Every structure is written in structure tokens, then in C-alpha cells.
Amino acid sequence: MSDPARDTIAAIATGPAAGGVGIVRLSGPRARLIAQSICHRELDARHAHHVRFRDVDDVVLDDGIALYFRAPASYTGEDVVELQAHGSPAVLQALVATCVALGARRARPGEFSERAFLEGRLDLAQAEAVADLIAAADLMAARAARRALDGDFSRRVDALGDALVALRVHVEAAIDFADEPIDTLGGEALRQGMATLATNLGELLQAAERGRRLRDGLHAVLVGPPNAGKSSLLNVLAGSERAIVTEIAGTTRDLLQETIRVDGLELTLVDTAGLHEGGDAIEREGMRRAGGELARADLALVVLDARDPEGGRRAVAEAIQGVPQVLWIHNKCDLLPVAPAPAAGDATGVLHVSARTGVGIDGLHERLRALAGARVGEGDAGGAFTARARHVEALGQALAELDDARRHLADEALELSAEALRQAHDRLGEITGRMHPDTLLGHIFSSFCIGK
Numbered sequence: 001m002s003d004p005a006r007d008t009i010a011a012i013a014t015g016p017a018a019g020g021v022g023i024v025r026l027s028g029p030r031a032r033l034i035a036q037s038i039c040h041r042e043l044d045a046r047h048a049h050h051v052r053f054r055d056v057d058d059v060v061l062d063d064g065i066a067l068y069f070r071a072p073a074s075y076t077g078e079d080v081v082e083l084q085a086h087g088s089p090a091v092l093q094a095l096v097a098t099c100v101a102l103g104a105r106r107a108r109p110g111e112f113s114e115r116a117f118l119e120g121r122l123d124l125a126q127a128e129a130v131a132d133l134i135a136a137a138d139l140m141a142a143r144a145a146r147r148a149l150d151g152d153f154s155r156r157v158d159a160l161g162d163a164l165v166a167l168r169v170h171v172e173a174a175i176d177f178a179d180e181p182i183d184t185l186g187g188e189a190l191r192q193g194m195a196t197l198a199t200n201l202g203e204l205l206q207a208a209e210r211g212r213r214l215r216d217g218l219h220a221v222l223v224g225p226p227n228a229g230k231s232s233l234l235n236v237l238a239g240s241e242r243a244i245v246t247e248i249a250g251t252t253r254d255l256l257q258e259t260i261r262v263d264g265l266e267l268t269l270v271d272t273a274g275l276h277e278g279g280d281a282i283e284r285e286g287m288r289r290a291g292g293e294l295a296r297a298d299l300a301l302v303v304l305d306a307r308d309p310e311g312g313r314r315a316v317a318e319a320i321q322g323v324p325q326v327l328w329i330h331n332k333c334d335l336l337p338v339a340p341a342p343a344a345g346d347a348t349g350v351l352h353v354s355a356r357t358g359v360g361i362d363g364l365h366e367r368l369r370a371l372a373g374a375r376v377g378e379g380d381a382g383g384a385f386t387a388r389a390r391h392v393e394a395l396g397q398a399l400a401e402l403d404d405a406r407r408h409l410a411d412e413a414l415e416l417s418a419e420a421l422r423q424a425h426d427r428l429g430e431i432t433g434r435m436h437p438d439t440l441l442g443h444i445f446s447s448f449c450i451g452k
């Protein structure tokens with residue numbers, strides 16, 4: 001499968017900062033020869049050789065470990081050599097320059113994984129999962145990317161593809177006997193098969209949608225009436241004076257985003273303009289943006305003034321409809337004549353806090369920690385995998401095509417039904433790359449980091 005005319009690529013595979021060890025990786029038909037001239041010895045497959053790395057003038061750049069992976073038993077499926085040197089950026093760059101002087105080409109971002117895909121070592125969704133694993137913001141996202149990399153997502157897509165093939169074969173066969181009524185040609189079984197497939201496709205679409213949210217980390221939006229202390233809470237949670245806070249209602253107009261970590265889990269917090277009736281043009285635009293942000297939120301943190309929670313509650317009720325999770329927070333509890341039990345969260349699930357004194361903030365952290373963990377079914381119960389907007393879109397289109405196919409079948413328009421099934425199949429194929437326009441590939445791999 002490997003193309004002997006393909007060029008050999010080289011790149012630093014480890015991070016850009018100095019580190020204990022750094023790796024330069026070569027992949028392609030000339031990888032071994034190039035590495036052997038750097039190491040001044042033959043490299044045996046699956047052996048760790050301790051050698052000196054030399055540049056083209058025989059000057060010693062470093063000593064390190066050389067590893068040769070003989071095709072196809074390597075990450076890319078091609079001949080691969082790793083030169084594991086000390087993690088000095090200067091040394092690693094000189095090593096890559098030496099590889100280039102000896103006939104290698106600098107790899108583009110994602111090109112190693114692209115080759116792994118082209119060699120059939122990974123499908124497209126798995127290759128994307130490699131990038132998602134590397135970019136994972138927290139351990140939850142990393143676990144889910146790991147599942148996608150292991151093929152949990154791809155296998156489900158393939159299973160639906162197989163079911164589609166069976167349906168296509170059935171419809172195509174029925175077309176050849178178009179004189180007969182569909183019911184003598186197993187029409188009922190076809191209807192049933194398409195209905196089952198639609199259910200399964202819908203379930204996978206939902207799982208992929210969860211996977212897409214997961215990849216981006218938990219997205220939480222601070223909402224509430226003006227002056228309740230949303231920006232103050234953002235500052236407390238972020239641990240810095242990110243947002244402007246004043247006693248004037250309507251201080252915040254634009255969206256303000258801050259990424260925080262709670263016990264290693266990443267959380268995006270968005271501060272928004274206070275919601276209320278009326279307001280000037282700027283405030284109204286701010287409220288409109290708040291609404292847009294809520295539409296894609298995983299979690300609404302509703303901030304109310306503890307002295308008058310009811311008024312604020314009404315103002316936000318409509319805006320938070322459709323947000324999957326809501327956390328109610330009564331702020332400024334330091335101004336209440338009788339302090340509520342701190343931190344615990346009362347029976348209705350309301351948290352009493354004070355952004356000013358810090359009362360209840362530990363409890364808020366705890367709740368955020370629990371919610372961030374729950375999004376992926378902490379403890380692995382969920383079996384969640386990461387997915388991308390591209391996958392969600394393709395599954396949605398496949399489902400729409402399948403709906404068309406079912407309608408055409410009901411009308412006994414078999415040719416049209418067959419065509420819709422074919423379209424649905426193509427959409428599924430795009431996910432794993434079994435059917436791919438080349439432009440799609442370029443787009444996907446160029447978003448990787450170099451050396452991957």
C-alpha cells in the first residue's frame with residue numbers, strides 16, 4: 001500500500017518548550033537511510049540504539065536513542081525512525097535541518113496522522129480523535145477522545161453503514177421487479193428496516209452531539225437581572241479582576257469569557273448583560289447576545305440578589321428555557337439580616353453566596369466540579385466519545401436523507417428511495433473517510449499540530 005515514490009517527512013514530535021527529552025520523527029521510504037547517516041550505523045527494527053547524532057559536516061549534535069519501526073508496523077504504516085535527543089529546541093531544530101539536508105521534507109501539521117489514515121492505520125474519525133486527545137482540556141475530554149481513537153464512534157457509524165447497505169440492496173432488487181407491487185417484494189420488511197435504522201441513527205446523532213459538547217469543555221453562562229453580582233462572581237471564580245464591577249445597574253454589555261479550572265476540569269464562564277425589560281440600545285444588544293450565548297450553554301448560573309430573588313427569577317425564566325442545567329445562586333447574602341446556612345445549598349438547591357465576603361464560594365466550586373464531572377458520566381458510566389461539529393452535521397444529513405427514503409418508499413417511488421439511501425450512505429462515509437472529497441481531508445489535517 002505504501003507508495004515508494006512518496007517523500008519522506010520530518011518534524012519535531014514533542015512540544016515546543018525545552019524538556020528532558022525531545023523527539024524528531026521521520027516517516028517515509030527514505031526514513032531509515034536518512035537516520036542511518038545521522039547515526040553513523042545500521043538501525044535494526046524494534047531496537048533501541050544509543051548513538052551520537054551528527055549533522056552533515058559530521059559535527060556531533062547530541063547523543064540519544066534511535067528507534068526504527070519497519071513498515072507497516074509503525075504509527076504511520078510507513079518506515080518510521082525516531083531520534084530521541086535531549087529536549088533542547090536548538091538541538092531538535094538542527095536535527096530536523098539535518099534530515100532536510102539529507103532529503104527529507106518538513107512535515108505539514110497533521111501529516112503523520114494523515115499518512116496513518118492514508119495507510120489505513122486509522123480512519124478519519126480516529127485521526128481526528130488523535131488531535132482531540134492532544135488538545136483535551138481535561139481528563140474527561142481526554143478519556144472520551146481516547147474512546148473515539150479506539151474506534152468506539154467509528155464502529156457505530158460502520159454498523160449503521162452496514163444496515164444501510166442491506167437496505168440499498170433490497171431496494172435495488174425491488175426496482176428490478178418494478179412490475180410487482182411492493183408488498184410482494186418485502187415492502188413491510190423494508191419499512192421496518194428503515195424505521196429501525198432511523199431510530200439508531202437518531203441515537204448516534206444524540207451521542208455525537210454530547211461528544212461535541214464534551215470536546216469543548218463545559219460551557220457555563222452567568223445570567224440574571226442587572227446589578228445582582230454576575231461580574232463580581234466571575235471575578236471571584238476567575239481569581240482576578242477580569243470584569244468591570246460598579247454599583248451602576250447595566251455595567252456589563254458585551255460578553256466576557258474566561259476559562260477556569262476546577263480540580264483539573266475545564267470550564268468556560270461567560271458573563272452577560274443583566275436581563276430586564278426596556279434598556280437603551282446598547283443594553284438591548286447586550287441582552288440579545290446573552291440570549292445567543294444561552295442557546296449553546298451546557299449550564300446557566302443564574303445570579304439573583306438574595307434580598308429580592310423573586311423579581312429576578314421572573315426576568316430570567318424565559319431566557320433559560322432549554323438550557324440543559326441550571327444552578328440558582330443567591331448572591332449578596334452578606335446583606336441579609338439573618339445569614340442563611342453558608343455553602344450547603346438549601347433544600348431547593350439554591351446556593352447562598354457572597355462575592356464580597358467569599359461566603360459560599362467553596363460550595364459553588366464543589367457544585368461546578370460535580371457538574372463538570374457529570375457531563376461525561378464520571379466513573380466512565382457514560383462511555384462517551386468525542387465528536388466534532390462535522391460529524392454531527394453529517395449524521396443529521398444522513399437522517400434527513402433516510403427520512404426522504406422512507407417517504408419515497410411509502411409513495412412506491414423506489415428509484416427516488418434508492419437515491420436517498422445512497423446519499424445517506426455517502427454522508428455516513430464522510431465521517432470515517434471511507435468516502436471523502438480531498439478538500440475535506442486537507443481541511444481536517446491542517447488543524448493538527450506539526451509533528452502529529
Ligand SMILES: Nc1nc2c(c(=O)[nH]1)N(C=O)[C@@H](CNc1ccc(C(=O)N[C@@H](CCC(=O)O)C(=O)O)cc1)CN2
Pocket residue numbers: 046069072073074075082
Ligand atoms: N515514542 C513514541 N511514543 C508514542 C508515540 C510515538 O509515535 N512514539 N505515539 C504516537 O502517536 C503514541 C503511541 N502510538 C503508537 C501507535 C502505533 C505505534 C506502532 O509502531 N505500531 C506498530 C508496531 C507495533 C509493534 O511493533 O509492537 C503496529 O501497530 O503495527 C507506535 C506508537 C504515544 N506514544
Ligand SMILES: Nc1nc2c(ncn2[C@@H]2O[C@H](COP(=O)(O)OP(=O)(O)OP(=O)(O)O)[C@@H](O)[C@H]2O)c(=O)[nH]1
Pocket residue numbers: 224225226227228229230231232233244245246247248249250251252253272273274275331332333334335353354355356357
Ligand atoms: N454587599 C455585596 N455587594 C456585592 C456583592 N456582589 C456584588 N456586589 C456589588 O453589587 C454591585 C453590582 O455588582 P456587579 O458584579 O457589577 O453586578 P452585575 O450583575 O455584573 O451587574 P450588571 O453587569 O450591571 O448586570 C457592585 O457594586 C458590587 O460591588 C456581594 O456579594 N455583596
Ligand SMILES: [Mg+2]
Pocket residue numbers: 230231232243244251252271272
Ligand atoms: Mg456585570
